[in-house]
Amino acid sequence: DTAVSQTPKYLVTQMGNDKSIKCEQNLGHDTMYWYKQDSKKFLKIMFSYNNKELIINETVPNRFSPKSPDKAHLNLHINSLELGDSAVYFCASSQDTYNEQFFGPGTRLTVL
């Protein structure tokens, strides 16, 4: 299946821990994104990579670090997790920065 996939789908962890979310797309797209959706369903961009180069870095705590090993992968590492990090994190990809975005299924992160 051609798609954007993310792992894990659910992540429950304690405050202070470090965790990673992985994202892969097999659509041949050049641009990948990370979004955070809070409990009120507000969807906000965090990062965007185009051809492995960071092009959007919103005001996000530096505990969040994206890494793009190649065009098909964009991972998100989060250090020292806080309660406020609890949210659904979506990965997305697009052909380039101006085309429609295809979203992955989301990772629901719960910090206890």
Next chain:
Amino acid sequence: GQSLEQPSEVTAVEGAIVQINCTYQTSGFYGLSWYQQHDGGAPTFLSYNALDGLEETGRFSSFLSRSDSYGYLLLQELQMKDSASYFCAVRGGYNQGGKLIFGQGTELSVKP
């Protein structure tokens, strides 16, 4: 600053027509997109308007008036499966990396 306004919720009956409005204020504008998100699911692309006027895709149509900073999504012949959240999103210009700024979403409930 950048802001988008859309109604928080709309209720309609099966077979009816519903219009979801979106007004925006942005420092850069490259187009207005609409995304649908079912509960527990990922946002999926519905339509995109870069120029003024109406775009039609099956039962869904989207309209844009750049001079009024206004757009709407029109859903016709409503079906129960159309119950979902609908997001308008403004695409920023080149100096913003073409990023999408999402509205807060409109929860559409379709009743029998």
